[in-house]
Amino acid sequence: xxxxxxxxxxxxxxxxxxxxxxxxxxxxxxxxxxxxxxxxxxxxxxxxxxxxxxxxxxxxxxxxxxxxxxxxxxxxxxxxxxxxxxxxxxxxxxxxxxxxxxxxxxxxxxxxxxxxxxxxxxxxxxxxxxxxxxxxxxxxxxxxxxxxxxxxxxxx
Numbered sequence: 001x002x003x004x005x006x007x008x009x010x011x012x013x014x015x016x017x018x019x020x021x022x023x024x025x026x027x028x029x030x031x032x033x034x035x036x037x038x039x040x041x042x043x044x045x046x047x048x049x050x051x052x053x054x055x056x057x058x059x060x061x062x063x064x065x066x067x068x069x070x071x072x073x074x075x076x077x078x079x080x081x082x083x084x085x086x087x088x089x090x091x092x093x094x095x096x097x098x099x100x101x102x103x104x105x106x107x108x109x110x111x112x113x114x115x116x117x118x119x120x121x122x123x124x125x126x127x128x129x130x131x132x133x134x135x136x137x138x139x140x141x142x143x144x145x146x147x148x149x150x151x152x153x154x155x156x
Contacts, residue, residue: 003091003094006091006094006099006130007089007090007091009128009130009134010089010091010099010101010103010126010128010134011086011089011103012134013032013128013134013135013136014086014089014103014124014126015086016028016032017029017032017084017136017139018084018085018086020032021082021084021154021155021156022081022082022083022084024081026068026071026072026155027068029064029068029155030061030064030065030068031061032135032136033061033064033135033136033137033139034061034129034135034136034137035060035061036059036060036061036137037058037060037061037064037135037136037137037138037139038057038058038059038060038137038138038139039056039057039058039064039136039138039139039141039155040054040056040057040058040139040140040141041054041055041056041057041141041143041155041156042054042055042140042141042142042143043055043142043143043146044122044142044143044144047140047142055143056155064155067155071154078111078112079111079112080109080110080111080112081109081110082107082108082109082110082119082154083107083108083110084105084106084107084156085105085106085107085108086103086104086105086124087103087104087105087106088102088103088104089101089102089103090102090103094130097129097130097131098127098128098129098130098137099127099128099130100125100126100127100128101124101125101126101127101128102123102124102125102126103123103124103126104121104122104123104124105120105121105122105123105124105141105156106118106120106121107119107120107121107156118145119145119156120143120144120145120156121143121144121145122141122142122143122144122145122156123142124139124140124141124142125139125140125142126138126139126140141155141156143156
């Protein structure tokens with residue numbers, strides 16, 4: 001079932017992650033990961049079959065920082081804001097200061113003209129390093145929405 005205090009810690013980390021992305025403060029996103037942290041945005045089918053092909057793959061915090069620079073300086077996309085919703089947060093047992101967690105997510109995107117659409121749904125599987133400043137060691141964002149807009153150079 002998992003310790004409720006640990007679940008709250010993981011929820012807070014997920015909420016800080018969502019807040020950084022939703023508020024357009026991408027520079028805060030990599031700091032939520034350990035130095036050698038991994039981030040994958042991967043389709044459900046590939047994840048289930050153990051296939052490594054991902055839409056986004058960052059194998060270190062430095063790669064995430066590079067992704068932020070690319071988004072800020074090189075990418076062209078329609079201006080928008082997003083809102084992340086995380087639900088059904090579950091955590092495993094703490095082992096050596098680490099915990100496995102899972103949560104469902106939905107991300108809505110609103111364009112400048114005020115139109116809001118469901119951008120992506122799926123679930124997150126993460127390994128969290130606990131401690132004074134909890135951080136993700138690994139985050140797999142497993143998306144189920146197969147019609148992904150071309151602007152998705154952006155973390156979900």
